[in-house]
Amino acid sequence: MTDEMRTTMPEAAPYSAETWPIATCLHGIPVTDREGVPLHDAPPKSWDAVFLEVAELGFDRIELSDSHLRPADLEPSRRDELLAIARDRGVAIPSLHVQRKSVIMPGDDGSRNLAYAHRSIDAAAAWGMEVFSTGLHQPFTAAQRAALWFWTVPGPVDPDDPEVWATAVSRIRELGRHAAEVGLLMSLELYEDTYLGTADSAVRLVEEVGLDNVGLNPDVGNLIRLHRPVEDWRELYARTLPYANYWHLKNYARDEAGDGSWHSSTPATLEAGLINYRQVVRDAVEGGFTGIFLMEHYGGDSLGVCATNQRYLRTLLPR
Amino acid sequence: MTDEMRTTMPEAAPYSAETWPIATCLHGIPVTDREGVPLHDAPPKSWDAVFLEVAELGFDRIELSDSHLRPADLEPSRRDELLAIARDRGVAIPSLHVQRKSVIMPGDDGSRNLAYAHRSIDAAAAWGMEVFSTGLHQPFTAAQRAALWFWTVPGPVDPDDPEVWATAVSRIRELGRHAAEVGLLMSLELYEDTYLGTADSAVRLVEEVGLDNVGLNPDVGNLIRLHRPVEDWRELYARTLPYANYWHLKNYARDEAGDGSWHSSTPATLEAGLINYRQVVRDAVEGGFTGIFLMEHYGGDSLGVCATNQRYLRTLLPR
């Protein structure tokens, strides 16, 4: 994506600190309702409880992750019902996050995920969303599921294989074109050990895809939490922010042994963690970022910390 | 304790988020006054300074720990003096916490602690309290006292001995009956390496005691801070909350090496730590918990964090 391209993206909205779109993730919402029914299949009152809760925490937007509900698989009448409930609670759903469904997984999984991504894009458009967010990370391994924090255990690694890389480029481009046709941005999340796992690789990937509506989700929090040497967050943001069209923000406290023998991280508020969001958000806005900010937090009271983070983030935005 | 039993416990008070009883621990108050006199022996003005301080931080209730003052050993005139001072500052003392005085310690200690517990129960009743809180943990070892955080060093371990277990059950039942006679709840604190150190063992113990007024203090914070593998906090709460009649709430940030070679924890606010209190408090209230919440925090500005935590906790309670 070049600077010329950027000018064809959605115009810089005249957002103020109060009006800039900030959504919350749903990590704090159990994937089943209180009766144990998956949210996808839950009755309207369970959905209502979700929207009520996020609204009471001060959010008027959520990111819908397909861990909670799969728009691609929800019949239109249920969709309309859900959207009506959300609207009644004053909550919009501007983005769909399809996760751990890499389109370059080996075997049939990759093509199955590709088909699912296409259906998800159509659904996102039908739901009136603005952003289709995804990445190249794969389902958790058993060891990751068993860990206190999944990021402390190595997961699948994208191969150093030009053919797989080419498949990644072509399938993402295919999805990006589809997204453009239905008026959506497509955003690719930084995630370790995938082709989106380093600043260089992520930039190269999005450049090769070469579509105006396909950018990066510079979720640097994914990287600074790893129990291994990591790129400097300043460099990661400097390289990737020019391509950002959607943004997962989360932060971690981090420590490292002076001799590199151990690395440690714990989830932190945006204000208290390692990344200086005061600086990075300013850099992003001055650099032309006009996307949605997505509050993300793992562990503990995710929703509460996301709400705290929204209040903090608004103090960083231009008035 | 069965569900039938629960119905005989104090009726669900019609507490609102504003009126639910929330007390603070006194970890932030030195055990001696500013002249070096133990609080137990201190003049009224020293007591007044304590109650003034907690009142100014927004607390109208404290838990009195016998590390600070032993009701069992205070003459009635001094007690009345103290209670008058507390009342003048708008602070109630609904609970007594007798700690590190296990009634199953080997040798004479166990029976001496039993006698002390009986005297403490009588005193708690005479002071107009509602809860007698205790546990099976023993005094710190020298190594624990020397550590930055005592929980990083192993302490005494309750033996795998049916006879000692039976003594625990019978002595706790004896204390529980005494407590019931004088109108008190008795609450047993989860604590590692004691018979109250795992969900299973704690539930089994309270079931065998089998008294309506004897329940658990599900202080899961005691467990998630350990430098070793620990039970999942979700499971711990799911198993123990049905038996809770009093509740120490504290939180920790926690990290673990992916290969299990180290575990780390640091005190955190209720909102920022590992345990999701938004979820757990809701589960507790919906499950019928009607007890006192006790704000506990180790290290740093304990009182300040307890005050921050009270403000946070009230946002979690039903309005």
Added chain:
Amino acid sequence: MTDEMRTTMPEAAPYSAETWPIATCLHGIPVTDREGVPLHDAPPKSWDAVFLEVAELGFDRIELSDSHLRPADLEPSRRDELLAIARDRGVAIPSLHVQRKSVIMPGDDGSRNLAYAHRSIDAAAAWGMEVFSTGLHQPFTAAQRAALWFWTVPGPVDPDDPEVWATAVSRIRELGRHAAEVGLLMSLELYEDTYLGTADSAVRLVEEVGLDNVGLNPDVGNLIRLHRPVEDWRELYARTLPYANYWHLKNYARDEAGDGSWHSSTPATLEAGLINYRQVVRDAVEGGFTGIFLMEHYGGDSLGVCATNQRYLRTLLPR
């Protein structure tokens, strides 16, 4: 410095919680402006942006560190320009911090730093400042610069050499006398591995210097963050607060393996970290501390955390 000496220091100002002078460090301000020009050489508009930013965060005072701007090297016209800008933004500059310019560095560095310190004292006076703050720490090693946190890697160590100690005493006394002549306090920062690295050594040094206007900056945060056994913060403050005439306040979460095999720390807010500032600030004020509080924080949003810390600190001060 004896108690008699203390009485000759600036009189206890009748500060209230609202008026006590609290300044922020500038760690959160890049050392170059947005065009890459060092702040020292930057145009007035870049300076204005700095003062605007700190003012909007609620600060009316900053500590100027010579990492950002060297008063000793700024021509008077530029100085007056800068001070006018600061005044327009409502920001005062009561203290200059000259750092990593130890006057006992080996070879020519020591005497060069001594000369620079003299020029800095004259400049501080000319700028209308109150405090000349410095220490004996030296420039970072390459390994420290490469580390995530510089304090996790050993740096230079002051030698166990009576001659170098004597040089330290005499040069600091020389600077202290100069500072006194121009009406400045001089404050020496606790810092590991220097003669100001332990409570005993720091107290001995300031006693041997023996000047009313030369005291300590009890920056205990510098010590509790080290990845090695450290003195207890309570002891450090108890020993050094009587000599404090300026104070860098910062806090860290800290954990240690029970067997001492590792130590870990991460930056924390004043309220949430290991040091109990509620207690320490009270002790300091009751002990006669009347100096400036300097909010310091490394990593992440330094300015934001400093602002949060100022709000917290004011709640600790006497009303």
